[in-house]
Amino acid sequence: MSQLSRRDFLKAATAITAMNIIPGARAGETGPLKVGLIGCGGRGNGAARDIMSAGKQLGIEVKVIAVADVFEDRAKGSQKGLNQAGADIKDDHVFVGLDAYKKLLETDVDIVILATPPGFRPEHFEAAVNAKKHVFMEKPVAVDPVGCKRVMSAGQKAKELGLSVVSGTQRRHSFSYRETIKRIQDGAIGDVVAAYAYWCQGGLWVREKHPNQSDLEWQLRNWLYFTWLSGDHIVEQHVHNIDVINWVMGTHPVSAFGMGGRQVRTAPKYGHIYDHFAVEFEYPNGARMLSMCRQIDGCDGRVSEFVVGTKGRSNCNGWIRGEKEWRYEGPNPNPYVQEHVHLLQSILKGEPINEAQNIAESTMTAIMGRESAYTGRTIRWEEMMKSEISLMPKELRFDMELPIPPVAMPGRPM
Structure with a gap:
């Protein structure tokens, strides 16, 4: 046989x-x-x-x-x-x-x-x-x-x-991130006391409004630039880096103190979102994360995370320095495919995985930072959890008028 x-x-x-x-x-x-x-x-x-x-x-x-x-x-x-x-x-x-x-x-x-x-x-x-x-x-x-x-x-x-x-x-499905963060959580750098998260790059695509387009069609096709569709780029893009720090910390922040603005992308085709944010998030243990994101051409770029502990520091993605030096040397398959491998494996094994709570908390963290920057106020987690803010229009029709909201001005009523 x-x-x-x-x-x-x-x-x-x-x-x-x-x-x-x-x-x-x-x-x-x-x-x-x-x-x-x-x-x-x-x-x-x-x-x-x-x-x-x-x-x-x-x-x-x-x-x-x-x-x-x-x-x-x-x-x-x-x-x-x-x-x-x-x-x-x-x-x-x-x-x-x-x-x-x-x-x-x-x-x-x-x-x-x-x-x-x-x-x-x-x-x-x-x-x-x-x-x-x-x-x-x-x-x-x-x-x-x-x-x-x-x-x-x-x-x-x-x-x-x-x-x-x-x-x-x-x-969260990258082998180098998973192994590095596991070691951090096992104490490789001691207690985490500070964190840094960045997504700073040039501008993204934009769609001009054509004469025959309705407000709704244009906004849907140009969705990055409308908060009701994208959440602003601190939410739409920078949530990746914020999620890494929440993962390291094992929880979400308790407050956000932020600022931002719309300095370069000011034309109507860019809707009403900001082009830069800087937010300090505080975690339950008192540790702070500095979060920075920017979408402006001609500036230096940085897309990364970094944490500092009482016994060392790490980039969360492959190396640890301090009392215990370490570098990841294992395989690192494409994480965009690996996240689907993990999904399929969970289904086939009958062992469901559920990331809804984690990503909802990281999304809420980013929104908390946005709201702090938009208003000029310190925003706390419990305030967000009680909030009834809903940006989605009550109904959508292609013949409806959908004016561009005003750009948020800190210190002024929205």
Whole structure:
């Protein structure tokens, strides 16, 4: 009798597991894990490709079979591009419109990728959990305190239903970050007394408003520059670095004291968001984090994290210096793929992972910093948790007027 290789054995075991626990799998055939993409921009298409790559890495078939987007050109563009990459998206599984996500969730997909502008994330996450789908959701997961609390609640329901939830905080799935932070938490640098988080770079893409565009269409296509859609760049982008420090500290800050402004990107096409922030966050143990983010061309860049302890210091991502010198020398696969590997493994093993609370807290941390900068006030965590601030319009129609909000001015009523 021929002997199975270890690789063949693992593939066979994985297939058997899939038959037993994956929704829609039938005895005698494994079938692919079916994925639906909600939000067909660059990050959504990237995530769809990454989850298919993760399936190949694990030796299982993962197929994107449905896409949904507000705009037809986006949805059909995803269908074409992803099918060329190995997806199987039929015309009747391309959904368009403000309610497109609801139609996708009615299909037999096992996993949904949520990659629309973040303002929609709480509503879409709640709907996905109610539809009993496993979820990969891009960060951030909200743009306001009400949205964060909705995600926390839906995340708890997902846990009760045995659903896996992974967020797009890929540093948490990076081998070098994981090993370094484990050592920090095990005491390699003593007690952490100070932390630093940075995302400073040049400007990003921007979309001019065309004469035939409605307010809503333009803002949706130019979503980075409207707080109700992106949360401002401290939330949309810098949440990655803030999340790393929360991870190191094992908790969220208790307060934020911040400032920021709109010094260079002042044209109307840039909506009303800031182009720089600097925030001091205080943690329960009294440690402070200095958080800085900037999107201005022609300036020096820095995207990193750094922590100082009573016995050493670390970049959180590969080295520790001090009493115990150490450098990570192990493998470091692409974390954008690895986060999907971890999601698929959790589903196949029947051991759900749930990152909803962590990413909701990191999103709330970033929002707390934004609100401090916008108002000029020290903002405390309990204030955010009690806040009823909700930036999402009560209804959305393409014929509605949607004026650009005024730029936040610290010290003045908003």
